[in-house]
Amino acid sequence: MGKAIVITSGKGGVGKTTSTANIGTALALQGKKVCLVDMDIGLRNLDVILGLENRIIYDIVDVIEGRAKLHQAIIKDKRFNDQLFLLPAAQHADKNVIDEEQMIELISELKQDYDYVLIDCPAGIEQGFKNAIAAADDAILVTTPEISAIRDADRIIGLVEQTSIGSPKLVINRIRKRMMQQGDVMDIDEITRHLSVKLLGIVFEDDEVVRSSNKGNPVALDPDNISSQGYRNIARRILGETVPLMTLKEEKKSFWQKLFNKNN
């Protein structure tokens, strides 16, 4: 029996989908059998980031409405040996075609076959959000150091805490080291203290994330990339390992120098 984890944020554009793809990839690299479920019905793009867009035949709405069997809709990621799977969202329907009960049924069916079921939650707090959190055992809250994202994160924590999931775990995404060092944005401690939830991990901003996503390769596949390391650490913490937090200092300087040199 696996575990269902919802990845949510409230605000859009903080990297829910990217985080879902990469945490899923990192978990698969650790040898776990993972199914990613795209709940962003109507605006799906988890399939794009994984590079599986052209393989979709059936989607989650087809499954729920009985037009397809679950195993027909699930797409296998060929880069992994039976480790990573995707249940794509529908593009032509909207979020209200599914309700919480159907979602719970679907996810508990998936949990039988997979170690981890990661649910990519849509932005906002409407029906789509409710569906996504209804079936989850755990929640990962993605935020960026921006105040607007933190504000929405706070709202989401309040909503998630009222459910059986309890307190979500925090991932601070898209950290720009220089800005955080200069104090232009809230630092990791401040954000964690302000939101008063457990920190699961941090991910540094890197151009490579977008570049590789555009090619349909989650960045977590690259062991040397700094963002990838962030996601890999998160995956290891999910599996119960104790991994120290990546630091902003020292290597950071060399990293920026590297980047600087590269750009010149």
Add this chain to the structure above:
Amino acid sequence: MQKIVTLKGTKEGFQLLVDQAASFSTVVEETTKLINPLKKEATAKKPIELTVKTGNRLWDDKEKETITTVIEEKSHLKVKAIESEVVKTEKAIAWHEEVSTKLEITTVRSGQIIEAEGDLLLVGGVHPGGTVKATGSIFIIGDHRGIAHAGTKGKEQAVVVANFTYNAQVRIADHVHVIDTAENELNDLSAKFEVVYLDDLHILRVSPLNELKKIRPELGNVTGGLING
């Protein structure tokens, strides 16, 4: 033997003391006996007010009505009130609810609303976008960055005590005060516990905490649902 009903004149006016152990029918009988001779003597043009004291006994509305009719029909006396030393449990609970301070231990996050009847003591912060409301005063142990609305039902004596280091909003009854720290924020984030209250001119004021006793001396006389003194 003590009489079942006694008519007594006190500083507060006439009182009819009723023996709490007597049956109601005896009380009515005795009252009639007591009141009847009064009618002849009554000369006052205005009815004389009378308070009925029932001791440790609670009469229902029907009983109250009967005794009032007996007294008022046969004399010039008028029943001002029927008082008892006891209150009903539900009334006592409502009273207790009204005067006791509610304790909430939680973080009020964006979009959440905490509401309380009477005074509210909140342990935990109010995050931006969060709201605490109370019909009485609000005391916050923790940072206040959201909205605190005291005296929601119009109680203007209500106060708000909190750490006002951050941008926030305070409402008392129908008055609104915006705490803007942007200008004087010289990285001074030390806790600044203060009291916000409504002064005689209906202007919201912020004062240091040691002023609170002067501003609202009646606050703090409440312990465990009983008002001392």
